Amino acid sequence: MSPDERRAMIVQAALPLLTTRGAAVTTAQVARAAGIGEATVFRAFPDKDSLLDAAVAEALRPDTVLAELAAIPLDQPLADRLTEAAGALLAHLDRLGAVLAVAHTAGRPGRGRRTTSGDHPPPDGTGRRESADATRTAVAALFAPEADRLRLPADRLAALFLAVLLPGRPPLADDRPTPAELVDLFLHGALAPPTPEESA
Template sequence: MSPEQRRAMIVRAALPLLVTQGATFTTAQVARAAGIGEATVFRAFADKDALLDACVAEALRPDTALAELASVGLDQPLANRLTAAATALRAHLERLGAVLAAAHSAGRPGRSRRNTRSHPDQDPTAARTRSDHGPGAAPSHPEHGPGEARTRPDHGPADARSGRAESTAAVRAAVAALLAPEQDRLRLPADRLAALFLAVLLPGRGPLPGDPPTPAELVDLFLHGALVTTTEEANR
């Protein structure tokens, strides 16, 4: 197993613990979940803060959602395709929300505790102990892959914006691919309709937090609109 594969394995073991326990989980628990020794965790990550950074970075990656979108069969009716897309994207956001909430509880978002220490390398054992038994930190560079946040501290807000833009573009393209077979029936280009679909599906703030619309309801609204039209009106 390469160092990168080992880091990815540790992150996969840590993510469920972060979601269920918040940042109070310990590296010993992560090691047990991964089936490795705790020392291996610290060979992969400098401290628990670095592991937290990597967990959030992994949660931010849209790879799982993109894989699910790519697996939707284009031979299905359009409504079924878009319902599957909506379900996958909502699940991704729910996972992401749980991870970010846990990371937020560990400290101020976007700032790692280790960045506030005046001499972070003078006492790595003490830093490791504090990280393992106290609150962790939100990621300073959430676009980095597992383990990269601690090795690339020079990336800042511009990289964050670039990473978000790339993820958004990838998701938009995946949804457009689901619409493309119906291009001759679409009122707008598939890419434009994909952007509108995502705007409806993933608003900045849900208007119905207590009773959110189902994916099927959103797809029905997206495809057929809010008004019932007569045949004459539809043919105008």
């Protein structure tokens, strides 16, 4: 196992512990969860704060939730697809919130926001926009089987779905739905009514 793979494995073991035990989690507990000795944790991370920074950086990455969205079977009904997507997105935000709360409690707010290469992300919020765009694209793909029945473009429906699911969250800061769009969605839904031929 390469040093990078070992670090990633330790972080993956630490994340659920951080969300359940908070800042009180010990490196010995992380080592047990990872199935390694505590000394191996300290070969990968100089101290617990460095491990916490890496856990925050990992929690901020959308890769896991994007993979979960991509794995949703498109042959199930749209309502089931969107329910599964909502569960994945809310679980991701719960994990993120818990890990950020631990970082704040540990006196490390704003730390750990580094890319996997160790660099800090651009200060202009580019990473957040890219993550939001990728999330919207992944949700839009869930509408693909109903493309001929959609009342709005799939990308716009994805934005509306995220706005309803995650009101006031930063992922939609640059693409907030208008009140008229939300009212229209509430009153008329995402799918066009079936044509007379389809109803027959």
